Amino acid sequence: MATRMQPAERRSAIVAAAIEVMLRKGMAATTVRDVAEQMGTSSGLIHHYFASMDDLLAAAFDEAASGDLEATRLALAAEDDPVARLRVFFGTYARAEQDWAFQLWLDAWAEAGRRPRVQATSRRLNVAWQRLLEDLIEQGVASGVMSCPEPGPAAWRILSLLDGLALQAVAHRADIDREAVIAWSAANAERELGLAAGTLVPYQRSGR
Amino acid sequence: MATRMQPAERRSAIVAAAIEVMLRKGMAATTVRDVAEQMGTSSGLIHHYFASMDDLLAAAFDEAASGDLEATRLALAAEDDPVARLRVFFGTYARAEQDWAFQLWLDAWAEAGRRPRVQATSRRLNVAWQRLLEDLIEQGVASGVMSCPEPGPAAWRILSLLDGLALQAVAHRADIDREAVIAWSAANAERELGLAAGTLVPYQRSGR
DNA sequence: AACCCTATTGCGCACCTGTCCAACAGCGGT
DNA sequence: ACCGCTGTTGGACAGGTGCGCAATAGGGTT
Structure with a gap:
């Protein structure tokens, strides 16, 4: 026993x-x-x-995914400058989504139709990520270093881009230059937020 | 009987x-x-x-997803101008990914780990979509209306963006202004391909 | 009309699933 | 040392799964 x-x-x-x-x-x-x-x-x-398998899976997914969220929150708190925080966000989010983690999100989305609590958990965490980025943007706008007419949709678009890249990375099992991907999505965010090119990722690559 | x-x-x-x-x-x-x-x-x-359930599901997914691909190919063939073709691509791809279709892709990706033939089919179709867009870009570059140093990665990035947006739309079940989303992703592609703003989507919205 | 080929049947098989529950065992308090 | 509470056991249960196979039936050919 x-x-x-x-x-x-x-x-x-x-x-x-x-x-x-x-x-x-x-x-x-x-x-x-x-x-x-x-x-x-x-x-x-x-x-x-x-009480049920749905319960267990939801709790397990929550634990696994919340970990990344908290880690990012913690890393963010260590920075003062809004731009520095954004830089950290890109680094940790891209790392959080790699390998196994994103496959878990995929599973959760696919399973959501059959498991109510998994669906609820997935939705809650998704919103939390968006809120986190949205707050970050609003801080930047408030302190005058960024300009963004609609922080909500902007956060949503930036996350979409990151998720899409992770999706492609999983779909093609092919190896992908993760650094180049981060650089590109960061450059995209720079445009979205009215930041100077290279602000978020200093080491720009060859691609536009 | x-x-x-x-x-x-x-x-x-x-x-x-x-x-x-x-x-x-x-x-x-x-x-x-x-x-x-x-x-x-x-x-x-x-x-x-x-022969097996894997076989059947793969065939069914193939049939369903190939339909969208062929429809897009057909719509593309009706246009002559590379830019017009690109415009059509954005319209049909965004429409192809709506509602049920994208949920099917999600299922396929999640199921890929357990069903070899589903995995193979999903990968094949994924590559086909990328190739289609890549060819489109190369045509545009060849005729001088677009500029793009790396058509392959560029196609891959544009598709990532579209997939990410569809993903968010499914994850939040919230209603999303699809037209605005298309406009934004098209605007993004314009930058990526060196096109003038508004070339792909004439009716720009409020967002940047 | 007889016949053969094969599409179609309907059930059996072995296995796996989530859930439940009566019995058991070990720790904390008396 | 005893005892009660409760964490833990291991199997029963009903249902569902993919798959295989002998029997059947129906259309095309002769």
Whole structure:
């Protein structure tokens, strides 16, 4: 019998195991028994903590994705200048979306139709990312270093671009020059926000 | 007993039924029995024409997605001027990705990990779209109306942007001003290709 | 009209899924 | 040392899955 744990610890242990399995097999293929085996416990235990599979998957996705969001928030707080913050945002967002992370988002979007709580979680986090960038832009506008008539739609467009690039990177499994991609999307954002070229990414590449 | 059909007809009837079900329930939730019921025949019949479920889903996705590709090719052929063609491309691509179509692509990408043939089909079509746009750009450059140092990456970036916008539209179920989105992405492409502002979309909106 | 070929049937098989639950076991308080 | 609360077990259960196969039926040919 597996050693008894405090409810809070056990709960997060289950979530951690679920994340592990999701990354290995994909969200749709993750089963109760897989998670139990990953933890080395019985399958019944999982339903003692989570009312349904939808619950568990939502919690696991939340944990995995919220981590990136918090990491970005933390990195942002370390900077004072709005432009420097924006620069950090591009760096961490692009890194957060790489490899496994974006595949998880894809799974969540596809699964959203069948799993209400996964859908709710995905939507909530999506909005949080947009709000984060929107606030960043508004700070920049307020301090006069940026100009942007509609921070909301602008944030939304910039995120769309980043997501689209991540999507293409996953769709073609081909290796992609991530640095060039970041540079291009940053250059795009510079135009969008009325910043001078090279402000966000000093090391411009060959492409326009 | 369902009326006997010619192999070719029956095969495409099965594919049509599969598409119907996929659109209604999502690719992952589409089962052999669902498709059979949709056709009003027995489930065994499906395996008489398709070796595996992977096969069937790939064929159905291929049929559904290739349709949009061909429609765009056809619309393109009706124009002579490279710029006019590009304008048509933006209109039809944005329309092709709306509603159900993009959800299908999402399903395909998420399912790709578990279904080899779906993965192969998705990749092939993805490349075809990029090639189509790349050729378009090269024609424009050759005739001197566009300037673009790297047509390949440029096409890839433009498609990323369009896909990202569609992604956000699906993720937020919120209604989105599609015309404004098209206008913005077209304006972006104008910069990318050295075209004058308003060349691709005459009716510019409020946003930058 | 007889016949053959094959499209079509409908069920069986083995396996997997989420969920539930009675029994069990170990830790904390008495 | 005892005992009760509850974390944990492991299997039962009903349903669903892709796939295979012997039997059937119906259209085209002779």
